[in-house]
Amino acid sequence: MDKSMDPTTSASSSEVSSAALTMFRLSSWLKSPRPYLMLIGFAAVLAFWFFSVEVWKLPRFVDMPGPTEVFTEWFSKEPYYGLSVYTPEYYKHIGISLRRIAFAFFLATALGVPLGLFLGWSKTFREFIFPLFELLRPIPVLAWVPLAIIMFAGSETPVIFLTFLASFFATTLNTMLGVESIDESYSRAARCLGANRWQTFKHVVVPGAMPYIFTGLQISIGVAWFSLVAGEMVSGQYGLGYLINTSYMMIEYPKIIIGMITLGIVGYTTSAMVRILGDYLMQWRVRELALGDN
């Protein structure tokens, strides 16, 4: 292994930058069998899709568009159904979905993290908020749809509200668990060293809960997409969920698949961004884990 990249050698590499660490992880990832297994996985699914629809023509797959049709449409300059990477319409769907996600995710984080921190930190606060929270949490997003439409004007706010809901619960809950997970000796040590309550909160509770907070944000962004699509299917204009739903009703089946694959790619990208942000904010953890891997 490249010595200069190795975070275990103490003095010389104590200044390992986060970029170097990312490179280090990337290169060890490429050296592991994981990327190749991943490619094989993708190839297998594509092959199954191709054979079942286009070669064997299995009975339940009659109406299913094959990969050739989908990819030709997707990358066509003059798409038959009017949607491809060359049409502005395509980006409008993506853009609008992303904007809704951004709003909802930001709101869920801005409210959920502080709420979770206080729930974990103050026993009294938890005692009167948490039961209510636990009662609302299991209600599926879809059950909120009618209320969301009644409560909020227009078509945009209900969708954002629905997207926000599940994210908010995931973030709050994980943040609270994060605070509870902190070893008592850290706050004791802080008090020994003269930290007051507020300093302990800032220097122990917040950073100590950070790993759980980011686990929560990973889940949060995932459920945000889930709820967004549900919301877009019943309310709103544009967006990938809307695209999938209307394409179904208009019997433009290749567009369904294009919408789905796009959703997968965009969703994965947003969750990767959350992970990268987490790594950036928790260098200590990245370095500990990098150490554990070797």
Next chain:
Amino acid sequence: MSTVITEQATDTVTEGAIRIEDVVKIYDPDGAAVMAVDHCSIDIPAGEICMIVGPSGCGKTTLLNAIAGFHDITSGSIHLDGELLCGPGQPEAVPGSDRIVVFQNGALFPWKTNLDNIAFGPMMAGKLSKQEIYDKARSMMADAGLSGTENNYPGEVSSGLRRRVEIVRALMNDPKVLLFDEPYRALDSLTKSVMHEALLEIYYRNKVTIFFITHDLEEAIFLGHRLIIMSSRPCKPKKIVEVDIPHPRDYSVLTSQRFREIMNEAKDVVHEEAQKAFDAGEKEG
């Protein structure tokens, strides 16, 4: 003998005398009263390395926590330099940087670099400028042989090194007392012996009172001015052994005649109490 040791210990140290008087601690989780400390009295002169030796679950940590201010005591009192820490009217001591705990499993903040950990206490106090604090932190790290690890996170360095960082973090606050709760328990015996010498070296440079819990008799005799051997639960001093081997000590002490004599003197009592604890099925809290 004892006067010699006391003089030796208090030579240069004027602060940090602990007086534990008749302390009782009864845990009462859901009505099942557990007596952890029973009318325990110990007098520790300023600057002494006082080793608390006793079987697992006897109540050593409980006593330490009472001094540190992590929980209350049921009755009795604890004074530091004549000032009441806890006792009548004040069941729980207020934690403070005059008494700093070095924890059993270590409590360096994993999210702060070694340097930031060491600077933590003075930064919280806010009495010195950041520049002054970090200069002092760097020079204390250098003195303790920790140069080069300033920007490492605790998780990146060996556990032996972490312990040293933690002690330096405590010393940054000029504490009167260091409270150790079996800090070297998880270390292998070779690392341990290095840590013992390092601790003594730090102690010779910064004389503070040390209240050190262990169940390793060799460690206790090597480090301590005095051993307080505790009974099995509830904990109270069963036997006090003076270690009249002069400081500064190094590892050659371990093979000396006197060391073996003290070992023999202490061993029987320790073994007897350990046996009692074992028969009672004690486990640690």
